[in-house]
Amino acid sequence: MRWENLTVESGEPAEHGRAADAALFGADAVATRTFDTPEFRGMTFHEVRARSVLNRVPGASRMPFEWTVNPYRGCSHACVYCFARRTHAYLDLDTGVGFDTQIVVKVNAPEVLRRQLASRRWQGEHVAMGTNVDCYQRAEGRYRLMPGIISALTDHANPFSILTKGTLILRDLDLLTRAAQVTDIGISVSVGFLDAGLWRTVEPGTPAPERRLEVVRTLGEHGIGCGVLMAPVIPFLSDDPAQLRDTVRAIAAAGATSVTPLVLHLRPGAREWFMAWLGQHHPHLVRRYERLYAEGAYAPRWYQRRITRQVHELAREYGIGPARAGAARRIRPAEPAPSPTAAEPTQLTLI
Numbered sequence: 247m248r249w250e251n252l253t254v255e256s257g258e259p260a261e262h263g264r265a266a267d268a269a270l271f272g273a274d275a276v277a278t279r280t281f282d283t284p285e286f287r288g289m290t291f292h293e294v295r296a297r298s299v300l301n302r303v304p305g306a307s308r309m310p311f312e313w314t315v316n317p318y319r320g321c322s323h324a325c326v327y328c329f330a331r332r333t334h335a336y337l338d339l340d341t342g343v344g345f346d347t348q349i350v351v352k353v354n355a356p357e358v359l360r361r362q363l364a365s366r367r368w369q370g371e372h373v374a375m376g377t378n379v380d381c382y383q384r385a386e387g388r389y390r391l392m393p394g395i396i397s398a399l400t401d402h403a404n405p406f407s408i409l410t411k412g413t414l415i416l417r418d419l420d421l422l423t424r425a426a427q428v429t430d431i432g433i434s435v436s437v438g439f440l441d442a443g444l445w446r447t448v449e450p451g452t453p454a455p456e457r458r459l460e461v462v463r464t465l466g467e468h469g470i471g472c473g474v475l476m477a478p479v480i481p482f483l484s485d486d487p488a489q490l491r492d493t494v495r496a497i498a499a500a501g502a503t504s505v506t507p508l509v510l511h512l513r514p515g516a517r518e519w520f521m522a523w524l525g526q527h528h529p530h531l532v533r534r535y536e537r538l539y540a541e542g543a544y545a546p547r548w549y550q551r552r553i554t555r556q557v558h559e560l561a562r563e564y565g566i567g568p569a570r571a572g573a574a575r576r577i578r579p580a581e582p583a584p585s586p587t588a589a590e591p592t593q594l595t596l597i
């Protein structure tokens with residue numbers, strides 16, 4: 247989409263990088279800011295004024311929703327595998343470090359959304375958030391766009407959902423509670439695995455998985471059921487049966503209403519970045535990945551089915567479901583894990 251949907255704040259002088267903006271976006275496209283605090287060091291925020299924030303998902307999409315709101319582009323959570331990386335290329339921005347540090351902020355998103363929701367043409371359809379990049383990434387701590395967005399949706403009793411890895415969502419707990427009283431809301435937190443070493447390198451800007459599960463627990467305790475998107479399950483790094491068990495068990499203990507596994511996919515933009523990371527951190531796996539993802543962005547169906555079946559079986563075993571939402575759970579400690587080969591053939595023997 248590049249910048250056709252965005253207009254500059256009139257008369258607002260840019261604080262930094264005006265010349266660079268001119269090169270990147272055209273003569274007077276954006277206001278650009280940096281903040282000299284440890285949290286935002288090395289990051290640049292491109293503030294834009296959007297004409298529209300309700301985006302229609304193309305009909306051919308595999309997504310189960312039709313409308314989205316994305317107040318940010320780029321994401322400081324910096325997940326190496328992030329499929330949204332390639333959307334930065336549409337803005338003539340770098341899909342690697344640039345995606346992690348050059349954040350586009352639609353500073354007027356709350357008021358534009360409120361105006362669009364009030365339009366007679368708007369039919370009150372479900373609005374999904376966090377589907378492109380995380381709306382509770384670090385920038386949200388400063389720009390505080392989500393309270394206005396949630397309030398606008400609540401005032402119009404418009405159903406919505408949020409998917410996030412950000413613990414910042416708990417800042418808006420009161421607003422979410424109020425929204426849940428007037429409309430259908432769905433909150434999901436993404437936790438693909440618990441492995442601390444893997445987390446630090448592959449999702450370096452995100453809160454730790456345990457902190458995300460605390461979000462699930464806290465939401466449940468406040469009567470807001472929260473599902474977990476167990477994503478991504480990363481082949482050969484987080485798909486061992488013992489790892490899957492530990493993760494599902496922790497998700498259950500947090501009181502999640504559901505768990506949905508999703509195997510890593512590697513679309514263009516993310517694929518190059520992920521494979522470079524793999525070569526640096528796990529070089530012995532590069533050949534196996536080239537074979538597993540030889541057909542394209544997705545792992546083979548047999549592999550996806552196997553992960554889905556294993557996670558669903560574990561979810562049943564640990565009793566994950568709406569009836570247990572928010573309930574404190576006592577779950578017996580994990581048994582020593584059987585070796586992968588004892589449980590079923592490893593993927594190594596199958597590809």
Ligand code: SF4
Pocket residue numbers: 321322323324325327328329330378379380383411452
């Ligand atoms: S939190 Fe989501 S949007 Fe942000 S980098 Fe990670 S996968 Fe991408």
